[in-house]
Amino acid sequence: MSVNATQLIHQIPVDPLTGAISVPIYQTSTFVQEAPGVNKGYDYSRTNNPTRETLENLVAKLEKGSTGIAFGSGLAAIDAVVKLLKTGDEIIAVDDIYGGAYRLFTNVYEKFGIKVQYVDCSNPENIFNAVTGNTKLIWIETPTNPTLKISDIKAIAAIAKASSCLLCVDNTFASPVLQQPLSLGADIVIHSATKYFGGHSDLIAGIVVTKEKELGAQIKYYQNACGAVLAPFDSWLVIRGIETLHLRIKQHCHSAQAIAEFLATHPAVAKVYYPGLPSHPNHHIAKSQSSGFGGIISFTLKTDTEATALQFVKQTQLFKLAESLGGIKSLISHPANMTHKSIPDEKRRAAGVADSLLRLSVGLEEAEDLIADLKQALDTIELQANHHNSKKLATI
């Protein structure tokens, strides 16, 4: 089911014109025409650019789709998919959806009369029950952020088919190396290529891949009509990132599994969220629909306070405090104070984002070094908690 490294590497074409082994960057706005409308397949780089096209075809192949369409950000890719809808249409979206997608749906599209219902998609029945005659699009992420919930893509695709609506999967967290939603029945896949595709935390990009050509042509129309295209140089950077995607994902998964297992045994940790742990409620679904569990782990602390979490993120050395994920350097974030800050406390806690929840993006350092870093930070807060408790006991 997963993409083989040999196939991945050889799907990146050698330049037919010169034999260049690296894809050429066509840094040009326009293309000279022989006569009006007579050209070599390109006329203006917003409409089509050879470097961008190479990336688009490559990602379409990796996702086993017909059409790839590259945008200036993951959000621009999401935006292009929503543009398929019109006033009165409804979206059913996963409840712990990426914050930027929530903001786009709520603050931009609701005013155009597009309604969104948010449901827990880890039980497909919730989607089935939410479908109305106006539902046109089901939007899921699996795993989700930051609580790593898993949704059954095949079961949800069947509900989408039966309800004549489209299923779009944001496949950013898994990447096509681990999971190919179009093969499981989804109609559209989107990616924030800023994350694992780029892989080096040095660009912002987004991709849409459709299963069917016709749907791909519609989104390609919006790409050109609305203009949020990916630049030739950034397209080249994403291609270069993809060259090592297979290798990087393998290492991310390997280290993340070891780290999740370590965290699960540490006395200062309350709960670990990682689909690769058999204790994860949908571990069996993750195992059946993907060939690995990814590089993102969340966990909560026994001392479930914001202060302890903030102390923890100051204490880690290799895990750098930053938003985003999928790069070579390990990152740590505190969702309650960062990505989920705008959500009211009670609502945030109800969604499983506890005060002490921490999210790790496991990078490409040695797993044992990453574990040692987490261990010293956990031991420090554990020591302080014990000290605090013994002081309390002494004063009783």
Ligand SMILES: *Cc1c(COP(=O)(O)O)cnc(C)c1O
């Ligand atoms: C980052 C992210 C996005 C948005 O992508 P940008 O490239 O930042 O616009 C969308 N979905 C998920 C799951 C993400 O992590």
